[in-house]
Amino acid sequence: MTTDRHTRHKELMQPLRAAxxxxxxxxxxxxxSDLCTPDVLFRLSCPFEDTAGTDAFYDKAYAPLFRAxxxxxRRDTIVMAGPTPEGQNWVGCGGYYTGSFEKPWLDIPxxxxxxxMRFHEFYRFVDDxxxxxxxxxxxxxxxxxxxxWPMAPSLGREWHVPGPATEDGLVPGPYDxxxxxxxxxxxxxxxEHLKRHPSQGGPEVMEMPKxxxxxxxxxxxxxxxxxxxxxxxRNWHQIPFLNGMPDRGQYVDQIEYHFFGDRNYAAVTGWPNxxxxxxxxxxxxxxxxxxxxxxRSLDFWRVExxxxxxxxxxxxxxxxxxxxxxxxxxRLREFNKARAGFDPETGVALT
Numbered sequence: 460m461t462t463d464r465h466t467r468h469k470e471l472m473q474p475l476r477a478a479x480x481x482x483x484x485x486x487x488x489x490x491x492s493d494l495c496t497p498d499v500l501f502r503l504s505c506p507f508e509d510t511a512g513t514d515a516f517y518d519k520a521y522a523p524l525f526r527a528x529x530x531x532x533r534r535d536t537i538v539m540a541g542p543t544p545e546g547q548n549w550v551g552c553g554g555y556y557t558g559s560f561e562k563p564w565l566d567i568p569x570x571x572x573x574x575x576m577r578f579h580e581f582y583r584f585v586d587d588x589x590x591x592x593x594x595x596x597x598x599x600x601x602x603x604x605x606x607x608w609p610m611a612p613s614l615g616r617e618w619h620v621p622g623p624a625t626e627d628g629l630v631p632g633p634y635d636x637x638x639x640x641x642x643x644x645x646x647x648x649x650x651e652h653l654k655r656h657p658s659q660g661g662p663e664v665m666e667m668p669k670x671x672x673x674x675x676x677x678x679x680x681x682x683x684x685x686x687x688x689x690x691x692x693r694n695w696h697q698i699p700f701l702n703g704m705p706d707r708g709q710y711v712d713q714i715e716y717h718f719f720g721d722r723n724y725a726a727v728t729g730w731p732n733x734x735x736x737x738x739x740x741x742x743x744x745x746x747x748x749x750x751x752x753x754x755r756s757l758d759f760w761r762v763e764x765x766x767x768x769x770x771x772x773x774x775x776x777x778x779x780x781x782x783x784x785x786x787x788x789x790r791l792r793e794f795n796k797a798r799a800g801f802d803p804e805t806g807v808a809l810t
């Protein structure tokens with residue numbers, strides 16, 4: 460096996476990725492067990508939250524998904540790895556789960572059609588074993604495909620978000636430390652500039668053309684959607700976000716970031732990695748409550764000729780709604796009462 464640590468970590472991920480491509484319970488359980496320490500901590504998006512140990516995690520997360528999608532298949536479009544400035548070692552995987560949605564899942568009505576659900580999954584390695592997993596699954600994407608999204612419509616474009624335009628997201632070895640560090644620093648510098656607005660001035664203080672390609676694509680989570688170009692990013696995400704939470708970026712001492720780069724890709728994971736207060740205009744159709752919330756956002760960036768060309772972003776919107784007192788799944792069950800195969804009193808699936 461490769462001696463370069465970060466390339467080796469990507470190679471260690473391969474059996475799990477292969478087992479999930481042709482998903483079968485025994486193979487996936489074994490691959491998870493082989494990859495992880497016995498006390499591994501799994502941190503997954505709402506409603507799953509934290510789980511310790513691979514069997515407990517499989518039973519909570521994958522078993523219900525596999526029952527709902529019996530031909531479940533994992534497709535990775537990004538696999539990258541690298542060290543954080545703090546000395547941790549991570550592998551980041553981005554892609555989507557797909558298959559025929561045959562039975563309800565989390566009370567989302569089955570469609571009988573092929574469905575996709577984006578994922579961003581991050582694995583922290585110590586001594587060639589995974590000790591921590593942080594991941595977001597784009598569950599609202601499944602709700603939207605089932606015509607069961609019970610919240611405000613997205614401002615951006617909802618579609619099947621693509622992998623990298625350059626088709627090089629499965630980043631090969633050997634690990635290039637200098638390029639990875641440079642890519643990562645470009646992202647960190649860009650984020651520092653973004654945080655200047657609005658507290659230090661108008662949009663010009665962000666100097667976005669210095670960091671972003673004019674044909675950039677910002678692939679947001681379902682519920683927010685995709686924005687094309689700086690104009691699209693600002694109109695469909697940043698302006699509504701800041702209008703509802705203008706104090707974002709002011710509580711960095713209370714959160715944790717894990718940035719790492721691999722060639723022309725960079726990633727960040729954190730649990731949580733944002734804190735802000737919902738005030739002023741509110742956000743995503745939710746009235747301003749004055750409540751401070753944490754947010755989990757797991758991101759990938761691709762830099763091309765010194766500028767960010769693509770940015771894949773997942774945010775745990777269901778967790779954000781929950782903190783604001785909105786139970787999205789309860790609203791979903793209300794929607795389901797009129798559907799065949801659901802209890803008309805509760806909206807819960809009968810099969």
